Amino acid sequence: MRKLLVAIVILLVLGGAAYAWAVSAPEIEAIEPPDPASFDPELVSRGRTLALIGNCNECHNAEGGEPYAGGRPVESPYGVIYSTNITPDPETGIGRWSPEAFARSMREGLDREGGHLYPAFPYPHYRLLRDEDIEALYAFLMTRRPVRAEAPESELPFPFNIRPILAGWNLLFLEEGRFVADPSLDEPRNTGAYLVRGLGHCGACHTPRNLLQAEERDRFLMGGENSGWHAPALVGAVPAAVPWTEEAMTGYLRREFVEGHGIGLGPMEPVTRNLSRVPEEAAVAMAAYITGLAGPPDPGAGDRAERVAERSREPIPTGLGADPGAHIYAGACARCHEHGTPDRLAFGIELAYSASLRLPDARNLVHVIRNGVKPPPGEAGFYMPGFDGALTDDQIVALAAFLRARFTDLPPWENLEDTVAGRDLEEDETGQAILGLVRSGGDG
Amino acid sequence: MVTLNVNGAPFETDTDPDTPLLYVLRNELELNGAKFGCGLGQCGSCAVLADGRPIFSCLTPISVLEGREITTLEGLGTIDAPGPVQAAFIEEQAAQCGYCIPGMIVRAEALLRRNPAPSDQTIRDWMEPHLCRCGTHMRILRAIRRAIDGGGAETRARDGETPA
Numbered sequence: 001m002r003k004l005l006v007a008i009v010i011l012l013v014l015g016g017a018a019y020a021w022a023v024s025a026p027e028i029e030a031i032e033p034p035d036p037a038s039f040d041p042e043l044v045s046r047g048r049t050l051a052l053i054g055n056c057n058e059c060h061n062a063e064g065g066e067p068y069a070g071g072r073p074v075e076s077p078y079g080v081i082y083s084t085n086i087t088p089d090p091e092t093g094i095g096r097w098s099p100e101a102f103a104r105s106m107r108e109g110l111d112r113e114g115g116h117l118y119p120a121f122p123y124p125h126y127r128l129l130r131d132e133d134i135e136a137l138y139a140f141l142m143t144r145r146p147v148r149a150e151a152p153e154s155e156l157p158f159p160f161n162i163r164p165i166l167a168g169w170n171l172l173f174l175e176e177g178r179f180v181a182d183p184s185l186d187e188p189r190n191t192g193a194y195l196v197r198g199l200g201h202c203g204a205c206h207t208p209r210n211l212l213q214a215e216e217r218d219r220f221l222m223g224g225e226n227s228g229w230h231a232p233a234l235v236g237a238v239p240a241a242v243p244w245t246e247e248a249m250t251g252y253l254r255r256e257f258v259e260g261h262g263i264g265l266g267p268m269e270p271v272t273r274n275l276s277r278v279p280e281e282a283a284v285a286m287a288a289y290i291t292g293l294a295g296p297p298d299p300g301a302g303d304r305a306e307r308v309a310e311r312s313r314e315p316i317p318t319g320l321g322a323d324p325g326a327h328i329y330a331g332a333c334a335r336c337h338e339h340g341t342p343d344r345l346a347f348g349i350e351l352a353y354s355a356s357l358r359l360p361d362a363r364n365l366v367h368v369i370r371n372g373v374k375p376p377p378g379e380a381g382f383y384m385p386g387f388d389g390a391l392t393d394d395q396i397v398a399l400a401a402f403l404r405a406r407f408t409d410l411p412p413w414e415n416l417e418d419t420v421a422g423r424d425l426e427e428d429e430t431g432q433a434i435l436g437l438v439r440s441g442g443d444g
Numbered sequence: 445m446v447t448l449n450v451n452g453a454p455f456e457t458d459t460d461p462d463t464p465l466l467y468v469l470r471n472e473l474e475l476n477g478a479k480f481g482c483g484l485g486q487c488g489s490c491a492v493l494a495d496g497r498p499i500f501s502c503l504t505p506i507s508v509l510e511g512r513e514i515t516t517l518e519g520l521g522t523i524d525a526p527g528p529v530q531a532a533f534i535e536e537q538a539a540q541c542g543y544c545i546p547g548m549i550v551r552a553e554a555l556l557r558r559n560p561a562p563s564d565q566t567i568r569d570w571m572e573p574h575l576c577r578c579g580t581h582m583r584i585l586r587a588i589r590r591a592i593d594g595g596g597a598e599t600r601a602r603d604g605e606t607p608a
Binding site for chain 1: 460461462463464483484485486494497498499500503504505506507508572573
């Protein structure tokens with residue numbers, strides 16, 4: 001198996017290099033930075049909405065940095081990629097990019113000079129965008145304040161630091177064509193499809209990726225990952241205790257605390273914050289499309305969830321010799337999360353409805369226990385204190401195991417100790433294995 | 445029976461193991477420095493140190509603290525011989541009503557033990573989980589700065605940098 005992987009990587013490198021040599025993209029001529037006043041304010045305003053739906057501000061924004069000036073490290077199994085400056089600064093940003101150069105970057109993953117961008121930039125999704133939407137995004141970005149900021153060099157090992165091999169990647173994985181409405185879908189589902197598959201690039205996190213980090217087309221939205229968080233399946237093994245309705249998902253996408261589901265956490269938090277800042281139609285359409293894809297809910301699911309919830313409302317077993325996890329839940333969590341506590345007003349979800357407890361592994365739960373939930377600096381929002389420092393690894397293991405048993409009808413998590421210790425999970429290991437082999441040039 | 449180590453002394457208690465530490469500190473040990481504020485880990489007035497790291501004692505059951513060194517405000521100094529952070533808070537008169545101050549001092553202490561020369565931004569980020577309803581934040585920040593370098597340098601841009 002490993003020999004095969006190495007062979008694939010080598011073929012990709014050689015093939016990609018040869019292909020890139022043959023088809024290398026031309027530079028698009030630099031322009032004088034356009035006058036911001038030359039853009040129609042309505043177009044700029046539409047571009048702002050689209051940029052929020054596309055979450056451009058999430059990656060192209062370093063912590064504590066200027067909006068859209070880039071420099072944020074984006075982790076991939078192969079190494080760290082830094083986002084670029086997309087303000088109209090002529091030297092370090094996209095100030096000298098023509099509309100054609102911008103459109104080409106969005107669809108083909110090429111910079112103005114013709115160099116390849118890594119597919120951490122979701123051009124495989126953005127290629128679906130309509131011309132007028134790309135035009136509006138261009139107008140929005142070109143009217144931002146230019147910021148002089150050079151993005152750090154990405155930290156990828158050989159051969160992934162040879163950008164022309166991405167020509168090979170694109171040949172293998174980049175589909176062509178714009179979005180085509182599905183005549184069998186009504187509105188707003190087609191709008192939802194356009195936003196989910198294109199601009200919103202939901203699949204970038206929620207679709208599993210193959211060894212070469214391309215999304216697996218036949219497992220669309222069936223669960224992936226981002227930054228060490230599990231991105232739950234939206235189709236197939238959906239972890240929600242109570243089946244999603246269009247209304248519930250619309251509220252969730254707009255950062256409302258939805259009964260039976262709670263709020264978006266981790267990498268989903270900024271997505272929902274962005275969607276709460278654009279007209280509701282976007283979330284309505286996305287929710288309609290996603291719930292439609294997921295199909296009609298399992299008719300017994302709601303009753304099962306209620307039975308689990310009923311069972312979990314028994315008194316917490318904290319007597320002598322009780323499960324240490326029960327003591328921790330009672331002392332640290334119950335105040336906000338237990339059914340019937342007046343402090344549920346602080347928006348602690350009743351844990352029988354927590355999707356984090358129903359995922360294939362405990363990653364998301366451990367993140368939340370350790371780091372809590374807090375809004376970005378200076379903003380209001382949902383809050384939970386983190387317990388890093390208060391709970392040891394062993395205690396987090398005990399707590400997670402107790403929560404899974406009390407609040408779900410699912411089997412105990414396997415490898416819980418490894419998850420809490422942050423040891424690589426299997427999905428990551430495959431990528432690391434290829435990398436290790438390529439690095440050593442050897443053959444395991 | 446849970447055995448705790450508070451300010452260097454062992455303490456045995458029959459209280460339920462899921463009881464938050466704050467109640468044991470105040471009701472049994474009569475260490476009243478740590479305060480009950482919100483009871484939800486949202487204000488910081490109950491902060492104490494566990495193995496040198498700040499925790500919300502209102503949400504930390506005593507069952508998880510066996511074998512760990514707990515330090516409260518009282519463990520940082522006495523009225524006659526206050527610790528350096530305590531002394532700096534007194535010199536800057538950082539308290540208005542004073543309710544949040546024990547938590548603030550304890551949290552600042554934890555930072556300075558780990559990073560003796562933090563930048564102003566690091567101090568602000570670090571102190572962020574703590575609320576002060578009176579609004580003495582600027583004095584609190586000055587007090588922490590004074591605990592670091594005697595109040596000589598007002599600001600420091602980067603961690604570890606020598607004050608100008």
